[in-house]
Amino acid sequence: MDIARSPLAQPFPAIPPIAGVTLRIARARYKDWDRADLTYAELAPGTAVAGLFTKNICCSSEVELGREQMKGGRARALVVNAGNSNAFTGYRGREAVEGIMAQVADHLGCAAAEVFVSSTGVIGVPLPQDKARAGIAAALTSEPCSWEDAAETIGTTDTFTKGAVAQAVIGGRTVTLAGIIKGSGMIAPDMATMLGYIFTDAAVEPAFLQACLSAANERTFSCITVDSDTSTSDTVLAFATGAAGNAPLASFDSEGADAFAAAIADICRQLALLVVRDGEGAQKLIEVRVSGAVSDASARRVGLAIANSPLVKTAIAGEDANWGRVVMAVGKAGEPADRDRLSIGFGGHWTAREGQPLANYDEAPVAEHLTGREIAVAVDLGLGDGQAVVWTCDLTHGYIAINADYRS
Amino acid sequence: MDIARSPLAQPFPAIPPIAGVTLRIARARYKDWDRADLTYAELAPGTAVAGLFTKNICCSSEVELGREQMKGGRARALVVNAGNSNAFTGYRGREAVEGIMAQVADHLGCAAAEVFVSSTGVIGVPLPQDKARAGIAAALTSEPCSWEDAAETIGTTDTFTKGAVAQAVIGGRTVTLAGIIKGSGMIAPDMATMLGYIFTDAAVEPAFLQACLSAANERTFSCITVDSDTSTSDTVLAFATGAAGNAPLASFDSEGADAFAAAIADICRQLALLVVRDGEGAQKLIEVRVSGAVSDASARRVGLAIANSPLVKTAIAGEDANWGRVVMAVGKAGEPADRDRLSIGFGGHWTAREGQPLANYDEAPVAEHLTGREIAVAVDLGLGDGQAVVWTCDLTHGYIAINADYRS
Numbered sequence: 124m125d126i127a128r129s130p131l132a133q134p135f136p137a138i139p140p141i142a143g144v145t146l147r148i149a150r151a152r153y154k155d156w157d158r159a160d161l162t163y164a165e166l167a168p169g170t171a172v173a174g175l176f177t178k179n180i181c182c183s184s185e186v187e188l189g190r191e192q193m194k195g196g197r198a199r200a201l202v203v204n205a206g207n208s209n210a211f212t213g214y215r216g217r218e219a220v221e222g223i224m225a226q227v228a229d230h231l232g233c234a235a236a237e238v239f240v241s242s243t244g245v246i247g248v249p250l251p252q253d254k255a256r257a258g259i260a261a262a263l264t265s266e267p268c269s270w271e272d273a274a275e276t277i278g279t280t281d282t283f284t285k286g287a288v289a290q291a292v293i294g295g296r297t298v299t300l301a302g303i304i305k306g307s308g309m310i311a312p313d314m315a316t317m318l319g320y321i322f323t324d325a326a327v328e329p330a331f332l333q334a335c336l337s338a339a340n341e342r343t344f345s346c347i348t349v350d351s352d353t354s355t356s357d358t359v360l361a362f363a364t365g366a367a368g369n370a371p372l373a374s375f376d377s378e379g380a381d382a383f384a385a386a387i388a389d390i391c392r393q394l395a396l397l398v399v400r401d402g403e404g405a406q407k408l409i410e411v412r413v414s415g416a417v418s419d420a421s422a423r424r425v426g427l428a429i430a431n432s433p434l435v436k437t438a439i440a441g442e443d444a445n446w447g448r449v450v451m452a453v454g455k456a457g458e459p460a461d462r463d464r465l466s467i468g469f470g471g472h473w474t475a476r477e478g479q480p481l482a483n484y485d486e487a488p489v490a491e492h493l494t495g496r497e498i499a500v501a502v503d504l505g506l507g508d509g510q511a512v513v514w515t516c517d518l519t520h521g522y523i524a525i526n527a528d529y530r531s
Numbered sequence: 532m533d534i535a536r537s538p539l540a541q542p543f544p545a546i547p548p549i550a551g552v553t554l555r556i557a558r559a560r561y562k563d564w565d566r567a568d569l570t571y572a573e574l575a576p577g578t579a580v581a582g583l584f585t586k587n588i589c590c591s592s593e594v595e596l597g598r599e600q601m602k603g604g605r606a607r608a609l610v611v612n613a614g615n616s617n618a619f620t621g622y623r624g625r626e627a628v629e630g631i632m633a634q635v636a637d638h639l640g641c642a643a644a645e646v647f648v649s650s651t652g653v654i655g656v657p658l659p660q661d662k663a664r665a666g667i668a669a670a671l672t673s674e675p676c677s678w679e680d681a682a683e684t685i686g687t688t689d690t691f692t693k694g695a696v697a698q699a700v701i702g703g704r705t706v707t708l709a710g711i712i713k714g715s716g717m718i719a720p721d722m723a724t725m726l727g728y729i730f731t732d733a734a735v736e737p738a739f740l741q742a743c744l745s746a747a748n749e750r751t752f753s754c755i756t757v758d759s760d761t762s763t764s765d766t767v768l769a770f771a772t773g774a775a776g777n778a779p780l781a782s783f784d785s786e787g788a789d790a791f792a793a794a795i796a797d798i799c800r801q802l803a804l805l806v807v808r809d810g811e812g813a814q815k816l817i818e819v820r821v822s823g824a825v826s827d828a829s830a831r832r833v834g835l836a837i838a839n840s841p842l843v844k845t846a847i848a849g850e851d852a853n854w855g856r857v858v859m860a861v862g863k864a865g866e867p868a869d870r871d872r873l874s875i876g877f878g879g880h881w882t883a884r885e886g887q888p889l890a891n892y893d894e895a896p897v898a899e900h901l902t903g904r905e906i907a908v909a910v911d912l913g914l915g916d917g918q919a920v921v922w923t924c925d926l927t928h929g930y931i932a933i934n935a936d937y938r939s
Binding site: 178179180181182208210211212213215245246247248350351352355431432433434437438440441443446447448450451452453454455456460461462463465475478479480518519520522523524526527 | 586587588589590616618619620621623653654655656758759760763839840841842845846848849851854855856858859860861862863864868869870871873883885886887888926927928930931932934935
């Protein structure tokens with residue numbers, strides 16, 4: 124089927140080269156696609172790596188191996204296969220990943236554990252080893268490509284190509300972070316979402332890179348949801364080549380560490396929002412801001428209960444300020460809440476305060492807000508200082524059409 | 532909008548009168564509907580009552596009061612308002628319910644706590660007290676009506692009228708159970724689902740009636756889901772008038788207690804399945820059978836993760852045997868599972884065994900099964916003896932159309 128480009132799409136940004144990173148793409152022909160489907164990134168010796176992986180128990184071999192590889196803290200290459208997730212394929216799936224790792228390690232003269240592999244696409248079909256081998260051979264001899272080419276090649280049902288850039292100054296040196304990501308469906312919280320890759324020329328110790336990435340995850344990838352379904356393959360990796368020549372960041376005591384952590388958080392937030400903007404069938408980007416909860420974690424769970432509610436998401440699709448459904452979602456979240464202290468608003472206008480509809484509620488400005496592309500939902504629980512922001516998209520006929528007809 | 536009758540609808544059964552129960556309906560005109568919207572059931576003095584209520588924290592005053600009233604164990608009347616749920620309406624909502632209780636108690640000469648009230652419909656609009664008062668006055672002076680009339684009157688977005696009947700023999704006497712239920716959207720597990728009422732002429736002590744109802748709930752109402760959204764008003768009440776004259780059932784040691792408990796479970800299962808058959812937009816009834824879990828509770832949670840997955844539900848809507856999405860849902864359930872022991876099947880045919888697609892998998896019989904109205908999904912976790920059956924419906928364009936356009 125032909126899936127229309129998301130009306131929430133954003134243009135691919137101008138991303139400069141990152142010293143120590145070389146990108147290449149090739150056609151492994153995992154599916155009958157007239158496009159490249161294998162992405163290869165070569166990384167300078169000594170590149171630090173950090174990662175986030177799906178919590179789905181039925182995860183792919185790529186995820187299992189990636190988690191083990193993380194212990195070494197160093198990476199020399201990344202391979203991303205699109206069109207086949209290689210998940211739920213038993214020992215044959217694992218053999219395919221180990222074959223890719225060995226082939227690249229042999230070429231680079233590095234340890235296999237320094238070669239990271241991700242795959243995305245249909246579940247349950249072992250990745251064909253012959254196609255992978257030929258694809259990698261082709262990539263290794265191809266001309267380097269742009270960020271946009273690489274970002275496009277890792278996509279599957281994505282309707283637009285997603286990238287982001289951020290910078291930070293560390294000890295007088297400007298370091299750059301480049302990120303690419305793919306994802307549109309099977310997007311749910313409480314994990315590292317979909318396939319996302321961040322590359323920086325900063326010099327960062329692996330443990331601190333992981334700390335920055337994990338902290339950013341809490342407020343970015345873990346705060347988005349498209350359909351509450353957690354993928355078997357979700358992976359976000361960050362690579363720091365060190366080519367910028369700054370004194371390596373080892374902890375928050377290092378000079379420039381705060382600025383770098385802020386830049387990581389910035390690029391993660393950009394990438395996470397791009398995924399929501401390409402949520403399957405999305406017509407509106409929804410920001411749910413929860414305040415007054417007993418803790419930040421509680422606020423996030425309430426926010427996700429709202430963002431995952433099909434009744435809330437269809438109401439917004441219908442441009443209906445149906446705050447009763449928001450009440451329902453707050454109440455089912457399983458978190459502390461008091462119906463008689465609850466306030467709900469849309470687009471900066473309260474519709475209900477402290478457990479009752481506003482006596483002088485004027486629906487006109489709220490109705491106007493709901494006709495837009497970006498919808499703001501505010502919930503104040505009136506209990507404490509906990510707060511969170513969660514992002515999702517509306518639930519439309521497009522989601523049904525994409526998922527009832529397409530074998531992902 | 533005009534919502535088509537569910538293709539999974541079942542005809543209303545022949546339900547005999549239950550001695551000690553008199554049904555009446557009237558028009559309170561809560562909404563602009565050309566039909567009765569207020570149901571009144573008068574119950575013989577001494578009628579035992581048991582109940583199940585939503586766990587949604589933002590529940591209605593009807594639910595709060597009903598939970599308190601349960602302590603008395605006796606009921607003389609039930610009033611059900613359709614078109615307005617009276618939820619999230621603060622003290623005005625509570626006053627409206629207390630007004631109805633007082634009016635009926637005054638008429639019957641009973642305690643107000645013996646009058647049970649439920650309301651269903653839009654959230655956030657206080658139930659108009661004048662309309663309720665006039666509606667009840669009209670009901671009290673109207674002719675008794677049929678089970679089908681009463682079942683039709685409690686409905687809102689329901690596309691067909693739902694009733695069930697069961698019988699049991701207690702000490703040589705046949706007792707009858709009659710049930711009516713409404714519900715179509717905002718249906719989720721872990722609670723007593725929607726508005727359901729069971730009436731029996733059996734003599735049963737309230738505590739044992741509650742024990743039977745709670746036990747039945749675990750395998751019926753708590754095992755269905757339409758859209759994962761838990762309503763603010765869900766209520767199931769069981770009334771036992773005692774008119775059959777059997778020796779009152781007080782525990783499982785009483786003669787006929789097992790048969791009665793089985794009949795309660797039977798009627799609860801019938802009623803729960805009728806709600807799924809009228810799930811918003813439903814085109815297929817889906818039974819998810821989970822075995823091999825570490826416990827029954829774990830099996831149920833895995834079953835609900837599958838039944839609530841929008842990707843599984845849209846795949847079945849599209850008649851696609853996409854078992855990879857079932858793997859994903861098992862893995863995200865947060866329950867013990869081992870990818871390499873997992874087996875998945877449809878309609879009695881395994882598609883994957885022990886973590887891998889079947890080598891000789893023949894898709895034809897599975898594809899044929901998926902074209903039907905009733906779909907069976909089987910999951911064997913291969914870990915233990917825990918099992919559960921969960922029911923849901925597919926997710927279709929109809930759900931989007933109903934919920935993006937209708938203010939519930």
